[in-house]
Amino acid sequence: MRQHDKLFIGGDWVTPAGTRTIEVVSPHTEEVVGRVPDGTPADMDRAVAAAREAFDHGPWPRLTFAERAEAIGRLAEIYAARQADMAALITEEMGSPITFSQLAQAPQPLSMLQFYAEYGRTFEQEDQRPGLFGPITVRREPVGVVAAVVPWNVPQFVSMTKIAPALLAGCTIVLKPAPETPLDAYLLAEMVLEAGLPPGVLNIVPAGRETGEHLVSHPGVDKVAFTGSTAAGRRIASICGEQLKRYSLELGGKSAAIVLDDADLAASMGMLAIASLMNNGQACVAQTRILASRNRYDEVLDAVTAMVSSQQVGDPADAATGIGPLVAKRQQERVEGYIRIGMDEGAKVAIGGLDRPYDRGWYVAPTVFSGVTNDMRIAREEIFGPVLAVIPYEDEADAVRIANDSDYGLCGTVWTADAEHGMDIARQVRTGTYGVNCLMLEANAPFGGYKASGVGRELGPEGLNGYLELKSISRLG
Template sequence: MLQHDTLFIGGDWVAPASTGTIDVVSPHTEEIVARVPDGTPADMDRAVAAARAAFDHGPWPRMTMPERAAVVARLAELYAARQAEIADIITLEMGSPITFSQLAQAPQPLGMLQYFAQLGETFEVEDQRPGMFGPVTVRREPVGVVAAIVPWNVPQFVIMTKLAPALIAGCTVVIKPAPETPLDSYLLGEMIKEAGIPDGVVSIVAAGREAGEHLVAHPGVDKVAFTGSTAAGRRIGAICGEQLKRCSLELGGKSAAIILDDCDLPSAMGFLSIASLLNSGQACVAQTRILASRSRYDEVVQAVAEMVTGQTVGDPGDPTTAIGPMVAQRQQERVENYIRIGLDEGAKAVVGGLDRPFDRGWYVSPTVFANAANDMRIAREEIFGPVLTVIPYDDEADAVRIANDSDYGLSGSVWTADTDHGMDVARRVRAGTYGVNMMNTLEPGTPFGGYKASGLGRELGPEGLAAYLEYKSIARLG
C-alpha cells in the first residue's frame, strides 16, 4: 500500500496540521491501496500564506512571461518522462480504463503544458492604443493567488487547465485535489520541485469539502478556478460573488448527439462509443442524449445497443477494457438510482439495467434507454455513468430544439454525410464545444467551457490565459 505522510506546501514536503488521513480505495477491488493526509483549514491557511508571499514578494510574478514559459517548458519535459507512471496511478486511484489513461489522462495535460509554454513565449503583455488625449498602454498583469479546485474524473487534465495558464500569467496557485484522487498530485509536486518553480508558487493540499470551502472563502485568494458539479459551482459562485472575487466555473453537462437521417450509422457508432462512454461515462462532455429521427429511430436504437453491448466491461488495468468501475460506491449507487428512475418513468432498458456485472468492484451495467422523452429525469439530469438515452425527434428543427432544451450547454455533436450542413446545425446549438462527425477533443489552443448551467468563463487557448490576467489601461500626456 502506498503511504504519503506529508503535504506539498510552499515548495517543500511538510507535515500536515492534523493526523487525519484519506484512504484511497480501488474501485475495482474495493481494497485500500493508499493513505494520504487529509488537508485541514489550517493546512489551507499555510498554503495560501505561502502563495501570498510568493506573489507579493517573490520573483515569479516579476519575471517576464518568456522567462516563466521556459520554466513551464522544463516542467513539460519532466512530465513527458513520467506519462506512463501518471496513467498507471490514475487508473489505480479512480478506475479509469488504462487505455483511456494512456491516451488521454496523461498525454492531454502534457499537451496543455506545452501549448501554454509556447504561447507564453510570444504573448504580448502590453499594447499601445490611440486615446482621445494621447496614446494609451493596455497592460496585462497576473490576477494574483489562485485556488484551483479539481474533481476526480480527469484529475491531471483539470489541474493543467488551471495550473498551466496561471503559471504563465505569473500567478501563484493552491491546488486542492479531490479526496478520491490525491495520488497523481504527489507526482506533480515532485516534478514542480524538480522543474525549479520558486518556493510558494504552487502548493497542493488534498482535502474534503470543509477545507475546500475554507480555501474558496479565504481572503488571501484572488481567484477561484473550479471544475465539478453544478450544485457545488453555485455554492462557490455565491461565495465569490459576496466577496467580489474572480471565479471561473466549469460545471456539468447533458450533451446531445444529433443523428441526421443521412448519417452512416456504423461509422458514427465507432466514434460515439468514445464520445458517449469515455472514462466509463464519467465525463462532463459525454454525449449521453442520442437524438434520432422517428423514421430511423428503431434502427438507431439497435445500433446504439449493439455499440454499447460491444464494449468490454472489466478490470481497468486490462488494456482490452473499455468500461471500468465507477469511482466510488456512492457513484455506483447514484448511477443505479438513475437507471431505476428511468424504468419508473416508463423508458425501456434495451441494454443493461440494474443487474451488476460483477460481485466485487463498483461496477454498473452499461445501459441504453429507448422509448424516452426529453422531459424525463434521465434526459435532463447529469448521471455521470455509462447510461445513454435515445430520444426521437420529428424533423431537424425539432432535433435542434431538443438539443437546446436543457439546463446545460457544455458540448454536443451532429452526425451527417454533409459536413457543411453539419456546420449549420452546430451553429444553432447553444453549447460551448461541438463536433461535426466527431467529438470535440478539447484542443489546448481553443476555448473550452459551457453555456447556461455548464459554467462561467473559458479555459484553454488564449482565452484561458486571459482568465488569469487583469487588464490595466495607462493613459499619458506628452
Template sequence: MHEYTRFFIGGDWVEPAGTGTIDVVSPHTEEVIGRVPEGTDADIDRAVAAARQAFDHGPWPRMTPAERAEVMGRLSAIYAANAQAMSDLVVAEVGTPALFSIFAQATIPQMTLQYYVDLAATYTWEDERPGMQGPVTVVREPVGVVAAIYPWNVPQFTLIMKLAPALLAGCTVVAKPSPETPLDAYLLAEWVKEAGFPDGVVNFVPAGREAGAHLVAHPGVDKVAFTGSTDAGRKIGEVCGRQLKRCTLELGGKSAAIILEDADLATTVEGFKLASLMNNGQACAAQTRILAPRSRYDEVAEALAAMVGGLAVGDPADFGTEIGPLVAKRQQERVEGYIRIGQEEGAKLLVGGLDRPYDRGWYVAPTVFGNVTNDMRIAREEIFGPVLSLIPYDDEDDAVRIANDSEFGLGGSVWTADVDHGIEVARRVRTGSCGVNLYGMDPNTPFGGYKNSGLGRELGPEGLEAYLEHKSIPRPA
C-alpha cells in the same frame, strides 16, 4: 501502497496540522491502495500564506513570460518522460481504462502544459493604443493567488487546465485535489519541485469539502478556478460574488448527440464509444442524449444497443477493457438509482440494467434506454455513468429544440455525411462546444459552457486571459 505523510507547501514537504488521513480505494478491487493526510483549515491557511508570499514578494510574477515559460518547459519535459507512470496511477485511482487513460489522463494534460509554454512567445502581453489625450499602454498582469479546485474524474487534465495558464500569467496557486484522487497530485508535486519552481508558486493540499469551502472564502485568494457539479459551482459563485472575487466555473452537462438522416450509422455508433462513454461515462461533456430521426429510430436503437452490449467491461489496467468501474460505491449506487428511475418513468431498457457485471468492484453494466422523452429525469439530470438515453425527433428543427431544451449547455455533436451542413446545425446548438462527426477538446480552443454549465472559459488564449487583469497606462502626447 502509495503512502504520504506531508503536504507540498512553500516549495517543501511539510507536516500536516491535523491527524486525519484519506484512504484511496481501488474502484476495481475495493482495496486501499494509498493514504495521504487530510487537509484542515490550518493547512489551507499555510498554503495560501505561502502562495501569497510568493506572489507579493517572490520572483515569479516579476519574471518575464519567457522566463516563466522556461521553468514550465522543464516541468513539461519531466511530464512527457513520465506520462505512463501518471497514466497508471490514475487508472488505479479512478478506474479509467488504460487505453483511454494514457491519452486523456496523461498525454493531453502534458500537451496542454506545453501549449501554454509555447503561447508565451506569441501572446500579446502589452500593446500601444491611441488615446484621446495621447498614447495608452495596455498591459496584462497576473490576477494574484489562485485556488484551483478540481474533481476526480480527469484529475490531471482539469488541474492542468487551471495550473498552466495561471502559472504563465504569473499567478501563484493553491491546488486542492479531490479526496478520491490525491495520489496523482503528489506525483505532480514531485515534478514541480524537480523543475525548480520558486518556493510557494505551487502548493497542494488534498482535503474535503469543508477545507475546500475555507479555501474559496479565504481573503488571501484572488481567484477561484473550479471544475465540478453545478450545485457546488453555485455555492462557490455566491461566495465569490459577495467578495467580488474572480472565478471560473466549469460545471455539469447533459449533452446531446444529433444523428441526422444522412449519417453513416456504423461510424456514428463507433464514435459514441468516445463521445458518449469516455471514462466510463464519467465526463461532464459526455453525449448522453442520443437524438435519432424517427425514420431511422429502430435502426439506431438496434445499432446502439449492439455496440453498448458488446463493450468489454473489466479490469481498467487491461488494455482491452473499454468500460471500467465507477470511482466509488456511492457513484455506483447513484447510477443504479438513475437506471431504476428510467424504468419507473417508462423508458424501454434496450441493453444493460441493474445486473452488475462483477461481484467485486464498483461496476455498472453499460446501459441504453429507448423510448425516452426529453422531460424524463434520465434525459434532464446528469447521471455521470455509462447510461445513454435514445430520444426520437421529427425533423432538424425538432432535434435542435430538444438539444437546447436543457438547463445545461456544455457540449454536443452532430453526425452527418455532409460536414458543412453539420456545422450549420452545430451553430444552432446553444453549447460551449459542438463537434461534427466527433467530440473532443483541444488545448488551442476555449472550453466551457452556456447556462448552468458554468462561467468563463478554459484552454486556448481565452484560458490564459482568465488569469490576467488589464491595466491601462495613459500619458500625454
C-alpha cells in the same frame, strides 16, 4: 500501497497540522491503494500564505512571459517523460480504463503545458494604443493567488486547465485535489520540484468539502477556479460574489448527439462510443442523449445497443477493457438509482439495467434506454455513468430544439455524411464545445459552457485571459 505523510507547501514537503488521513480505494478491488493527509483549514491557511508570499514578494510574477514560458516548457518535458506513470496512477486510483488514461488522462494535460509554453514565448504583456491626448498603454498583469478546486473524474486534465494558464500569467496557486484522487497530484508535485519552479508557486493540499470551502472563502485568495457539480458551483459563486472575488466555473453537462438521417452508423459508432462512454461515462462532456429521427429510430437504437454491448467491462488496467468501475460505491448507487428512475418513468431498457457485472468492484451494467422523452429525469439530469438515452425527433429543427431544451450547454455533436451541413447544425446548438462526427477538446481552443454548465472559458488564449487583470495607463508628455 502508495503512502504520503506530507503536504506540498512552499516548495517543500511539510508535516500536516492534523492527524487524519484520506484512504484511496481502488474502484476495481475495493482495497486501499494509497493514503495521504487529510488537509485541515490550518493547512490551507499555510498554503495560501505560501502562495501569497510567492506572489507578493517572490520572483514568479516579476518574470517576463517568455521566462515563465521557458519554465513551463521544462515542466512539460518532465511531464512527457512521466506520462505512462501518470496514466497508470490515475487508472489505479479512480478506475479509468488504461487505454483512456493513455489517450487522454495524461497526454491532454501535457498538451496544455506545451501549448502555454509555446504561446507564452511571444506573448506581449503590453500594447500601445492611440488616445485623445497621448498614447495609452494596456498592460496585462496576473490576477494573484488562485484557488484551484478540482474533481476526481479527470483529475490531471481539470487541474492543468487551471495550473498551466495561471502559471503563464504569473499567478501562484493552491490546488485542492478531490479526496478520491489525490495521488496524481503528488506525482505532479514531484515534477514541479524537478522543474525548479520557485517555492510557493504551486501548493497542493488534498482535503474534503469543508476545508475546500475554507480555501474558497479565504481572504488571501484572489480567484477561484472550480470544476465540479453545478450545485457546488452555485455555492462557490455565491461566496465569491459576496467577496467580489474573481471566479471561473466549469460545471455539468447533458450533451446531445444528433444523428442525422444520412449518417453512416457503422462508421460513426466507434467515435460515438468514445464520445458517450469515455471514462466509464464519468465525463461532463459525455454525449448521453442520443437523438435519432423517427425514420431511423429503430436502426439507430440497434446500432447504439450493439456498440454498448461490444464494450468489454472489467479490470481498468486491462488494455481490452472499454468500461471499468465507477469511482466509489456512492457513485455506483447513484447511477443505479437513475436506472430505476428511468424504468419508473416508463423508459425501456434495451441493454443493461440493474444486474451488476461483478460482485466485487463498483461496476454498473452499461445501459441504453429506449422510448425516452426529453422531459424525463434521465434525459435532463446529469447521471455521470454509462447510461444512454435514445430520444426520437421529428425533423432537424426538432432535433435542434431538443438539444437546446436543457439546463446545460457544455458540449454536443452531430453525426452526418455532410460535414458542411453538420456545421450548420453546430451553429444552432447553444453549447460551448461542439463536434461534427467527433468530439475533441483542443488545448488551443476555449472550453466551457452556456447556461448551468458554467461561467468563463478555459484553454486557448481565452483561458489565459481568465488569469489576467487589464490595466490602462494614459500618459501626457
